[in-house]
Amino acid sequence: MSENPSGSSRTLKQLNRERQNFFKPGECHKYITIEIDPGILGDACGSQLMQELSQADFRCEMKQQIVPMIITWTRRIPQEEPEAENFLLYIMQGQDMLDSIKGKEFMGRIESLRGLFPTQSVVLMIYGLKDCFRKSTRDVSRFDIEMVLVEAQILHNCNHRLLESPADLAATVIQFCKSIAEGPFKKGEIEKALTEDCYFSNNSKDNVKIQNGVGYSRLWQEHLIKFPHVTLEVAQAISTEYPMPHLLMDALQTSADPENLLTNIPVRRSGGPLATQRKVGQELSKKIHKLYTTENPEEIL
Numbered sequence: 001m002s003e004n005p006s007g008s009s010r011t012l013k014q015l016n017r018e019r020q021n022f023f024k025p026g027e028c029h030k031y032i033t034i035e036i037d038p039g040i041l042g043d044a045c046g047s048q049l050m051q052e053l054s055q056a057d058f059r060c061e062m063k064q065q066i067v068p069m070i071i072t073w074t075r076r077i078p079q080e081e082p083e084a085e086n087f088l089l090y091i092m093q094g095q096d097m098l099d100s101i102k103g104k105e106f107m108g109r110i111e112s113l114r115g116l117f118p119t120q121s122v123v124l125m126i127y128g129l130k131d132c133f134r135k136s137t138r139d140v141s142r143f144d145i146e147m148v149l150v151e152a153q154i155l156h157n158c159n160h161r162l163l164e165s166p167a168d169l170a171a172t173v174i175q176f177c178k179s180i181a182e183g184p185f186k187k188g189e190i191e192k193a194l195t196e197d198c199y200f201s202n203n204s205k206d207n208v209k210i211q212n213g214v215g216y217s218r219l220w221q222e223h224l225i226k227f228p229h230v231t232l233e234v235a236q237a238i239s240t241e242y243p244m245p246h247l248l249m250d251a252l253q254t255s256a257d258p259e260n261l262l263t264n265i266p267v268r269r270s271g272g273p274l275a276t277q278r279k280v281g282q283e284l285s286k287k288i289h290k291l292y293t294t295e296n297p298e299e300i301l
Contacts, residue, residue, distance in 0.1 A: 022077050023185040029056075032085075032181045035063040035072045040091055043069070045127060045166035052170035058177050066116055071173065073180050085180050088120040089173065090158075094129030101140045106148050114156045124152065125172065127163040220245060227287060234280060237267040238288075249292050259289045 022031050034053060040046050041062070053060050065072065069092065073085040090113060100106040113122065133142070152158040163169045209215055217239060224235035241262075242248035252258045262285035266277045290299060 019077070020188075023182075023188070025182050025185060028181040028185060029058060029178065031076050031078075032058065032177065033074045033076055033082075034058055034060045034177060035065070035074060036060055037065040037068055037070050038062050039068040040071070043091065043093070045091065045169050048166045049170045049173060052167075052174060053177070056174050056177070058174075067113055070113075073177070085183075086120055087176065087180055088117055088122050089176065090122060090124050091169070092124060092126050094126060094132035097126055097129060097145075098132055098136055098140050101144055101148055107151060110152045110156050110158050114158065122156075122158045123176075124149075124158055124160040125163065125169060126160060127166060127169045129162055130164060217243065224288075227284065230284065233269060234267050234284070237265050237280065238262060241265050245292075248288075252289060252292055258293065259286050261285060262288060 021027055036050075040049065050060065063072075067090070069090060071089040071091065073087060074082050075085060076082045097106065100109060110124075129145070133140075133145070149160050152160065161172055163172060220239050220243070221232065221235040223245075224230055224238055225232065238248075242251065252261060255261045260282060262280045263282045265280045267280060268277055
């Protein structure tokens with residue numbers, strides 16, 4: 001008995017649609033597991049962090065990490081192998097940072113971390129540094145702190161976030177969780193927008209959709225409306241005279257008086273027997289001329 005190619009194709013498409021649902025906002029966080037080193041629970045930030053993550057409905061798991069005080073993520077899609085996300089947070093108290101800088105150990109720790117996770121995007125989460133620095137004996141200066149953070153970022157691609165309290169830390173970790181969970185969906189949307197033929201299409205109702213050559217006229221009018229005090233009637237009048245931008249640009253280049261090219265174009269204010277007319281006017285004509293002919297990017301219209 002022969003196989004049904006169309007049925008197989010429908011099944012594959014259905015599976016792909018179901019898989020895409022796992023990445024959509026509102027659903028994707030259900031398939032993300034936050035792997036937290038047990039050392040974080042014993043830290044001052046541990047209890048509040050776990051409480052906030054629980055309230056945000058994220059799945060957490062205690063995992064003995066290679067390096068203490070780090071947080072990683074794993075995406076677990078049904079019927080697929082778990083996939084580790086390419087992000088890592090390294091939690092550090094402000095006093096711990098000051099002590100490691102004083103003991104000339106800070107950069108060694110960053111280098112060691114980078115050696116163990118060479119492909120991960122690493123963010124150093126430092127909390128309470130401002131308060132600890134205020135209370136310290138100033139064995140470490142503000143300049144010392146800035147230097148090691150800049151060095152860590154430039155030499156080891158290790159970014160950092162300075163946070164005031166455990167509450168700030170918990171809120172920032174949740175932001176990372178949401179961003180990582182929604183990452184594949186947002187990346188897919190960007191790739192879709194770049195590969196589709198509808199370059200001006202978007203989910204926003206205010207954007208103009210270009211499809212099969214339809215929509216250029218409206219897009220041209222929407223562009224003209226961006227000028228201050230330009231109404232739809234004025235935009236329609238200009239687009240009727242010059243249906244495409246390149247036609248207007250050609251006319252500006254060949255006109256004997258390009259600044260006043262649009263000045264006398266009539267604008268109908270309303271329909272019917274009581275309709276009135278006015279003109280585009282000299283001021284707007286000069287602004288449009290300047291926009292399309294100036295070579296100075298700092299030019300003020």
